[in-house]
Amino acid sequence: MAEGGGKAAAAAGTSGGRSGGQQIDAFTAQEILEERRVMCLEAWNQYALLGLSDGTLLLASPRPADGSAGSEAGGYDSGSEAGGRGGGSGTPAGPQSAQRGQDGQPKQGQPAQQEAQQAQQQQPQWAAVQALRGFGKGGVKQLVVARERSMLLCLADDGVNAFVLAGMRLKGQAGRTRGASMFAWHGGSDTLAVAVKRRVILFKYDGLEFVEQREASLPDAPACMALAGGTLYVGLTKRDYVAIDVGTGALSQLFTTKGTAPCMAVVSPSEVLLGRDSSAVLYGGDGRASKRGASGSSGGKGATGGRRRGGALAWSAPPAALALSAPYAVAFSEGVAEARLVEPLDSADLWQRLPLPLPAAAASLAVAPSAAPDGSLFVASRESGAVVQLRPVSFVRQAAQLLQLGEHEEALAMAALAPPEQAAERRQLEDLIHLAFGQRLFREGAYEEAMLHFGMSSLAGPLELLRLFPSLAPPKLLAAAAADQAEEEQAGGGGPGAQQGAAEAAAAGEQAASVEDGATSELQGEAFVAAVQQLMPYLLSHRSRLAAAAASPAQQREQQQEQQLEEGRRHAGPRQQTPAAAAAAIEAAQDPGPSPTTRAVLAQRRLQGSATATLLDTALLLALLALPDSGALLRFVQRPNCVDLEAGEAALRSLGRYSELVALYQTKGRHAAALELLHALSQGPEQLPAAPQGASAELRGLPGVWAAVKYVCHMPEGERDLSLISTHAKWILRADPDAGLEMFSNMQPPLPPSAALPMLTSYAPHLAGPYLEGALASGAAPPEQYEQELARIYLERLVGGTSGTSGTSGTAGGAAAAAAAAEGACGEGEGAAGEAPPESLPEYGKLRQLILGSRFLDYEALLRVMPQHRLLEVRAALLERLGRHTEALRILVHRLRSAPQAEAYCDRVYQRRQLALRERHRADLAAALRRQRQQREAAAAATAGGAPAAALYGCSSASTARSLQFEGSTAGFLATPAAGSGAAATKLQPVLSSSSSEGGADIYLLLVQVLLEEEDASGGFRPVQRAPDHAVWGEVACLLSRKRDAIPPLRALGLLPGEVALPLPFLEGALWGAGERRRSAAVARSLRRAEHVGLLGQLADAQQRSILLTPERNCSICYKRVGTAALVAFPSGLLAHYSCWRRASSGTGQQGAAGAAVNGGSAAREWR
Amino acid sequence: MASRKRTLLKVIILGDSGVGKTSLMNQYVNKKFSSQYKATIGADFLTKEVQVDDRLVTMQIWDTAGQERFQSLGVAFYRGADCCVLVYDVNSAKSFDNLENWRDEFLIQASPSDPDNFPFVVLGNKVDVEGGRARQVSEKKAKQWCASKGGIPHFDTSAKEDLNVDDAFQTIARNALKNEAEEELYIPETVDVNAAAAPRRPQSSCC
């Protein structure tokens, strides 16, 4: 009978097609007992409470399931007439097959194992475990569990009694309720309403007893009643509903139903569902139809919270009774139970019809007023005695059904109702729902929502996302990433349930693929852009995850574990495995160092990361290309990235985004390609296949050159390729020499001049000089190596520049003309200025400056390559540095005819000389002092008298040295190859020694000599014999007068030709100068002496001390009186005879005593 | 036309580097805290279910990089946010001063339909440091700023000691939902879906 019912349910369920809404397996029905005496039902904990007509209270509960189907174990209370084997043995298979039938095609791979699980748990056998006879006098008419009070309220002939749960002891009685027909209880307000005939008595339970509050009379006999908030709803037998205000007893009419009977069910403490015709309406605690809003009135289904259609649920037939098991309300009518969502979301109105052996009349129907903790509803037919349990299908399973129905939102809401123990299953299912929902939304064009859902699904990895955007994912990369992922999954699947996991993943993948098939045609145009815009953050988040994983191995490990954990959760299925996996993960997390296995895993992860990262970054590049250019793409490729070069290059090239391509080449180290592209962009953009776009459109001409320069400058040192630089230096220098120079000067770290110079000299010789100048100044080129090079370059420019062989400033005049100009210049001064003589080039001055200032030049070599009769100033400078002053001065005086230059020349030489002398002098002085100190130390053991003498000697020796050297220096003839001081001095030294006639102040004399020379016919020079002409003489005289301090007058006079009139100005100056010097020397000497004497006096004052000598004082050595003998005084104040002290100190020879004695001695002398 | 209740909320966390954005999110979602600093690269999100009144909603919380060099393409994340969380470090006046910039940046990039009423929540983090003695930004000053920006809710938080974190995110979720409600009001029921000015939030089709 029950078995038949189950099958029938399945059949009817499939056939019942109703407009609107989706059919779902929300409940399974099982006839659990057969009890003909049943009058009422209630659910309490795991029990079904049955009130019997003979006054017995029967407690039935499912027997613990023991694998062996338990059909033979009939050992329960023989007193009860429980549904025996018939019902028990048949049922397990019944609903099971019914589900399969209803599913139609078993399309989802996932619930298979769940079903098996459920089959085990499902359909336990029920048995009456306890029978309390005589529980209710004259039959148990109504049972209600007051859960807040742990009481069972029971209506019997003697009225409403309250019993303690679970003891079933009588606890209280509501007075004047004898003969009552029904009651209602409201837990929140402890209100009891009892209907006695046409009256309703309202009680308040105060914990001890029921206190009567008020009474209200009804227009008719009640058929059903329920309390919600402060309102008692009563359905009258005449099919009217009235509402009674509990506080006032005021009655208000509601409506009349056309159904067979009024019926109602409590939805929440403040809401009831009232049957109206073939529908049901929600009423609130205020006696009015409920406007379901955001008020706290949820029937335990907060997540859905959707709006109801007109606030009514529609059944297929007028219900005889209603019951509630969130989120469903169930209506019972003849032969059928129909479940519907109390609060459907708009898109889904779920329903289920279950055929049950139920009578038509409400009076012969007993429905438990509340659902069991697991959501089960109990209903019984008083006619047949069949007690049926409507057991809810787990929410996860329902959600799975909804997923298949395409009711994703409802599915998510349903999954959210799953109890915490099913969190793992729920998660797993939600991953699927989110994925499918996302795909649906995506198809519908709701990209943002779609992406949100993808983001919520761990199944929607970068691959899954990118499969929706074929144009962003080059197939090759997608395949590589997919292969990597598959490999990883296999490797990761070493744990328990791995195969299962893999199978499920495959199933999920298949499902995903099948869903995708519907949407293979990719979006276009604006829709595509909009979708890509939404996709972007998720691609980036996947990228962030990869980057973070790669950044820290520790985190990588953690992720791995998390993944394992999740996989365990997702695939292991049975609940008990999750904690195990978690424990393993925690254990692994505590493991301080990576074990070899984890390290292998790490390596693998990194590998995997690379393929996925390549896919991701390439997709990002393509996505950014699809979006309006905001500069983001350029920034993206400028940073390290994993873009696939081939794919990225093709895409960027075809769109003319060359700047980005250059940046991409740069990050990939493809410098040759980058520079080639920059070359093309700058020099011939029209030849590129696609017109340059974005930033690259502005690179034509100079900007491109500078971009190339910048590129080369930023090339990492390790990746520099000289031949590449050389190739590009050529066009860069040609296009913009300044830029080229900038390039060579600004490379960081600098390019070695050995590499840069050849390029410059071959492509832009005129820049070699400026480059080297910069390199020398910045220290990039060592001067000892490159000053010579620079001088050579200058020289080449000067010589070659005028000969017109190269460069920018080359004049038309040939070599001959240049030479002629030079010759002319030497003959007639600055005669040929118009022809851009080398002297007008900047290099001329620079070379001269270099020669004069350098410390590393090889002057001889330079002189050898100098042209004979040109660049005279430079030649003079060279001769100067070589110490060949006569030649130099001859050039200046006779060729260039520049007396000021000649004088400046002499000044330089003189000053350099003086400087050298001063330095040498300082060195000598230091040496002398050092010597003196050594001597003093050597003479440390010497006697007291020796020391001052030694000091005196040292002092005098120093002064002697000074005067000697001074003489030596002024004489200048002495070759003094003494300790050199400074590089300049050393350079000059050999010169001094080689030409004994030149040096020091003599340079002026030399100048005088040269001035007074004249050229003879052979080109040589000889001193003038006759009086020079007036101009020359005046010049010489002025010179002598100006330099009188530096020139020894007598030697100067000797140089002047004999017949010359007395060189008055010179002599006058010399004499005055000498007189002046003597005077000031005398003054200085007097001042010094005065100072010295004063110092001596101060010293005496400072050292002075007094000793009191009385006739009584004794010699501290011989203890005789000191008397008038010579004495010494010790610093301690003791006295001694001089003779005693001499004896004692020579005897002991102690240094300290001697010192004391000397002091004492001097003091004694003072005193005397 | 069907109106649709959002069950997914997008929340974005902004603020200077090192103020504790990632830590706050981790504390809220995973109940974990690490004193080791690992700069966020790019951006990533975590999800968390949260009950607001009788609604169970899922928050998608986007954590962004405070360091500029890691903010590649930051704007992409801002779009479609339902609430923006601005975080500063109470021990750093600069991080507080920068809130203004973060807020402006967000409003420019996300361009919400009603910028004046877009929900922000400000969190002053790290109140635990040195027992509050290192504090540079007083709660009063912060609240003044929040008031001047149209009454932004402000919380003193500590990701380390899990102080106020749940409360703050509860408010964040609530305000994000409020944003939705207000937005719904702005969309007339008779709106023409085919018009170019379609509402920003795509509506589900009614099938």
Ligand SMILES: Nc1nc2c(ncn2[C@@H]2O[C@H](COP(=O)(O)OP(=O)(O)OP(=O)(O)O)[C@@H](O)[C@H]2O)c(=O)[nH]1
């Ligand atoms: N004492 C204390 N330290 C905190 C707190 N919150 C974060 N920190 C620490 O501050 C540092 C930075 O925290 P993060 O959360 O990484 O900072 P962030 O804002 O995400 O930084 P970016 O990712 O660079 O933008 C870490 O070392 C944290 O441990 C807190 O409430 N108290």
Ligand SMILES: [Mg+2]
């Ligand atoms: Mg961070």
